[in-house]
Each structure stands twice: as structure tokens, then as C-alpha cells.
Amino acid sequence: MHSLQFTSESSSNGMVGRDFIVGGVPGVLWSPASGAADRAPLVLLGHGGGAHKKHPAMTGRAQRLVTGCGYRVAVIDAPGHGDRPRSAQDERDIAELRQAQAEGEPQGPIIVGYNARLAELAVPEWQATLDALQELPEIGAEGPVGYVGIGLGTAIGVPLVAAEPRITAAVFGPHWPDALAAHARQITVPIEFDIQWDDEHIPREAGLALFDAFASKEKTLHANAGKHLELPRFEVDSAVRFLVRHLGLTVTSPA
């Protein structure tokens, strides 16, 4: 088992961010500056394609969860993202994607395969990260664990949540069902799932098909008018409320 090394620490707005490495994968752990409660919930955030562990979409969500809810939040760079080098295959996939974008060709067929390849690498990385985080005395293995992912973070998160019984609630964003529906059918934990009703990349039927595939007894689809990148900001707050409903807000130690 890989252990976790902290490499640096910074603090702002009531939140401490500690960079770490697990098995060569760089990540960041955010915690309340005043310290988290024993067994505080831990939320794993999966960043989008082309983004990284400290993208504003990640730090914004972390801030709400850490200072708003007293949670801990961890993000790792996906393969070929952030501080991680791109492989030759990454470069080929990205070049193909840029070419399709430049020519106005559909991106779906390229993103589906590219993201599925990254997910195969990333799922065991996330599991090793969670193992290592739960080995830390201040975290432990008792607190609830959730997952939030958008875009690539959904492509990685769906197979991760299907494989990982420690994750008991998850929020996903829009993606194609091709590589994900089979994993979604193995997921039974509560799900909140966001799609964009006028998504110019992911056909509406594809988004609805992926939502339909989740075997969860409790699942909620939020479909908002707007294009692919126009997810309304109030959905970020909705995701926080979903996590609080399922992971709890204040967790106290057993007497």
C-alpha cells in the first residue's frame, strides 16, 4: 500500500490546503482551518477534462464543503492533467479532439474513448488515495465518503463509485452513456445527476439514458436550460445540500 506524503501547506479563507503525493499521484487535501470534527465526512472531487486539482471549479466547491459544512475534501490530478505528464497516447487523443473541435465534428466519439482510458488508470489511483487518506490518524476509516465529479470527473467517478463501497453518495455531471452505463447499473447509492437541456455536445437522449442506467433507489436528475458549459451556479449549492442530506452535517465521536 502506498502511503501519503504531504509536500506543502497553504491557508486562506478558513481553509487549509495540503498538497500530497500518493504513489506518484499529486493531490490536495482541504480541511477547516479550525480542524475537522472526528469522523467528519470526506468528499472526493473529480475535476473536468483539461482542468486540474486546483481549478476554480474545485476550490469553489471545496470552500463550500469545508467552511460551510466542516467537511474534508480531496482532489487528485487525473492522468495527464495538472502536474502530471501527458503520455504519447494522451497527446494523440488531445490532438484528435482539437482537430474535431476545429472542424466542427462531433467530439463525443473521441472523448468517450479518451476518458474511458483515463478512468481505467484513475480508478485504482483514487482507491489508493482513499486508502492512504483513511490511514491518516486525523481522518480514519469511520467517516462517510462522498464523490462529486463533472465531465471527466464523471467518466472516472461512475466506474469508481461502482467499484468502491466506501463511497455512499455521489453527484455526477453530463457525459455520454457509452462507456458508463454498464458501471451505472451497478451503482445503488443515492445520486444527483446534472445535465444541460440544450447541450451542444452531449445529445439529450444520451444524458437521459445515463441517468436512467443508475440502479439507485434514490436518484435525482437536474436538467437546466442552457448549453454544455452553462451549468447554473445554484447547482453547486444543490450538490452541497445533497451531500449534507446523505453524509450528515455535524458528526460527533461516539461517547
Add this chain to the structure above:
Amino acid sequence: MHSLQFTSESSSNGMVGRDFIVGGVPGVLWSPASGAADRAPLVLLGHGGGAHKKHPAMTGRAQRLVTGCGYRVAVIDAPGHGDRPRSAQDERDIAELRQAQAEGEPQGPIIVGYNARLAELAVPEWQATLDALQELPEIGAEGPVGYVGIGLGTAIGVPLVAAEPRITAAVFGPHWPDALAAHARQITVPIEFDIQWDDEHIPREAGLALFDAFASKEKTLHANAGKHLELPRFEVDSAVRFLVRHLGLTVTSPA
């Protein structure tokens, strides 16, 4: 123009309910016991089929809006509901509906026609009620107005909101699109729309088609796993947050 007569008053849990009559239609106006602010938002609630103005689904929502947000809330009995007599046609429609239910036949074709007939009566009743409420010195015509309706309350609310420019935000529940889509295409105000993903009465495609019909630039679909009557309670809170986003929380008088 019909004026509004208050007929009785009661108070509980920080909320005053005043029964009223406008043009022969009975309703109830709920307000904070401590009084509402000038230009406080007014929310019109449309009850479901077979229910009435003081059904727990109405009083529960009113309580959240009145004591939680400082809003005023009005509900009127739909034609043939609550304290209002049923017409011979009402009796025939209801008998036909009960027979379809007993025989396990689809209810949609009956409910669509029945509710469309009630909506034709109810839309001008709601408009007269809103006129009369805004004539009251303590309400006036300056505050924002919203609408929340479920079931029959959606069948009445969609044509009402299409016809009534004073209503600037609305929450609707599942219904068939047959009689409503043409009205929905005239609605441009923000909408939150709830459907049940496993609705045994309203086909999924019908619910999605009605959502799709709204011309609103800002519209959100919430689809939850579960059957027709299993709308999760957290959607009631979500509707309140939607109204607060669009109608405002604390409204102060102009200087």
C-alpha cells in the same frame, strides 16, 4: 371587479390564515403573524386533484413560505373541490375516472380533459382573486407574485401563468402535455418543473415533452426516481429556494 370579503381568521405556528370569498370562490390568505413587510412576495398555490385549499400539502408549503420567508400565500378551491359544489359534468368525469382506476385503465385521457375543463373556469377565478388581493391596502400591486401548483394545480397554473404577466416565477409538477404544451410555449418566466421518473400514470416522455415546451430561458427539470405520488419532500424545500431566488427574501419599501 369582485371585491374580497374575509369570513374568518385563525392562527397557529406564527401564521395567520384568513378565509375569504371572491366572486363566490372560497380561498385562504396566509400571512406572518407578525405582519408581512411592505411589498412582500405573494405566492399563489394550486392544489392537486381531489384536494382543497387547506390540504396538508398546501399548509405545509404555506408554512415554509410564510414563517420561513415572510411571504404571503393564497390558495383558492378549484371548481368542484373543497367547499365548492360539483357540477353534473364534474360527477360524470369523476365517475369515469374512478371506473378507469378500478379497471386499471389509463387515467390520462380522462384527467387531461377533466382538468382542461376546470382550468378554463379557474384561470379567470385566479385572475379575479389576484386583482382583489392586490386591492387590499396591506398587499398592493407592487410586490412580486409567484405560483406553485401540483397535479391539477399545474393543469390550471400553466394556462394561468401564460395569461398572467404579474406572475414572474412558477413551480409546476407532473402532468400530461396534451392540453398544456401550447400554453407552456407562451411562458418565458423562470420555471422549476418536477416529474417522477417512474410515474405509473404519466409516461416519462410526456413529462419531458411538457418541460421541453416551456419557452423560459431559465428552466430546471427535477426528475426523481419513484412513482407518481412519491415526490421527495426535499423538492418542497427546493421550490421554496427557487421562489426566494426569483421573488427575493426581504423586500423593503422604497425610501
